[in-house]
Amino acid sequence: MRDVVIVGGGPVGILLGCLLAVRGVDVEVLEQRRQPSMRSRAIGIHPPSLGALEQIGVADDLIARAVRIRGGIVSCDGRTLGRLSFAEAAARYPFVVALPQYETEALLRARFEQLRPGGLRPGVTVLGVRDLGDHVEVTSRGRGTIRARYVVGADGARSVVRDALHIGWTSHGGGETYLMGDFAEPGEGGAGAGNAGVRGEGAAGAASGGAGSSGEAGSGAAGAASGSGEAVLYFERGGVVESFPLPNGRRRWVALTDGLVTDACSADLAGIIRDRTGVLLPPSADPPSAFSVRQRLADRMLAGRVVLVGDAAHEISPIGGQGMNLGWLDAVALAPAVALALADPASAEAALAEFDRRRRRSARMAARQAGFNMAMGRPASGVRLRARNALVRVLAVPPARGILARAFTMRWL
Missing domain, CATH: 3.50.50.60 (FAD/NAD(P)-binding domain)
Structure with a gap:
């Protein structure tokens, strides 16, 4: 037995x-x-999980293979709304790793x-x-x-x-749908790499009023998506786009969609990202994954x-x-x-x-x-958009920033 x-x-x-x-x-x-x-x-592997991996003797090996994400940026319409450093949440592992x-x-x-x-x-x-x-x-x-x-x-x-x-097995909300795919880092080479980090001529670029209006050109979220080791959350009018670095010069992109698009190709996902954020991604042969969020508890x-x-x-x-x-x-x-x-x-x-x-x-x-x-991350406009952006700005300064960093690195779970 x-x-x-x-x-x-x-x-x-x-x-x-x-x-x-x-x-x-x-x-x-x-x-x-x-x-x-x-x-x-x-x-994503958070600091408490790295502590667990340390207990069994694999944390160092895993960290050596992974990308360290030391913080995140939130943007909308080409403007940086706030930054978050994970160093504020964990002393031993002041980062999230991606593998x-x-x-x-x-x-x-x-x-x-x-x-x-x-x-x-x-x-x-x-x-x-x-x-x-x-x-x-x-x-x-x-x-x-x-x-x-x-x-x-x-x-x-x-x-x-x-x-x-x-x-x-009880349901607790959910229902949103997303499209997820991995691409080479913009700027790492390949078609379209020369345009990486430059807001395009689509809806997102028009909404920003041009790079000069934000005062963040070159240092905002779009620029940060090029190998910075930071997560980027684009809280755009049409819905959220999230971006996370991966090893070997790649990056994961996740975009909220209107429905479950199981037949989408990588170009479809790249189009959504371009239209919302202005970021131009190189072509990818890897098909994206469509998924519907479910939240259920035993x-x-x-x-x-x-x-x-x-x-x-x-x-x-x-x-x-x-x-x-x-x-x-x-x-x-x-x-x-x-x-x-x-x-x-x-x-x-x-x-x-x-x-x-x-x-x-x-x-x-x-x-x-x-x-x-x-x-x-839901679509927003008008008063709701302004209220959401104001909330993000408040959460991105002390003391709320430290609490938020603990939440996003799972220090209280």
Whole structure:
């Protein structure tokens, strides 16, 4: 009988496996995929998560591969509304790092293999979970029936574990749609690179009144999008555009859309960005991803000897980069609670109940923050536009700036 079986070998499940393994726990991870996904997906890793990666000995390696994002810029109509420095939020890691998810997962898998050789079981489909009081049975295709003292569901928003326990799954807003794609940095070469950072002749350029009217030419958000190591949020009239640096001279762009445009090509996304911000992107052969935001929370994260973490417990808008990091913080909180429950069964109920209470509270806070982020990025004009821009300016100066930096680096979750 295993101490712990984790269902789901994504970044949350594997990190939890590592955190348990370094505590001497006999842990096995079941993963349905035979091969890892090579999609970029989640890229932002916040300071609390870097602290978790430090616990398992991979933080330095990951930071060496990633881009450090030391702050952010918010702009509208070519004018910089405010700047945010992440140095105000974290002393040890005064930055957010960006790395494609498949590279992050590869580092975690390699470390887990060092800690628990053969502990990751790919190609296993979990069919059901039964809590029998003193242990849990997991039925699967690929491994048969597995017994464990505790089971953790880290199997995503369509969680088989959550469904098997009949745990409620409640919607908390959402519905916005976005288009996301990765492009070479403007100015790194290729067609259109010579125009990088220059506002075009479309609606965004006309709205700015020309570079001379802003007083920010060359130092504003459009210029900052060229290899500055800063995130840029364009709160434009037609809807938000977000931009984040990536390794190897690339940058991620995310734009709010009127609907789910699953057939869009990279030129379509580049057109939206040009029309709203005036930034001209080089051509890209990589197709963009369209996604619809859903925000849902599990009614509970604990049922007897079974626990939920990550997207199985809370599906949070990716706008703001909270999803993967929130799951990692679940893992950081759960690992010592499970280790205590195994070592001292009399303490198990209280330790796991405290985990459930605190992490559901954090998930609710993250959902509210994500809702605020999405509301700020909606199309705006007239009085609403002026009010939103005034709010951004207020939030970008002390003392609000420090609070905002803590929020965007997940220091309170």
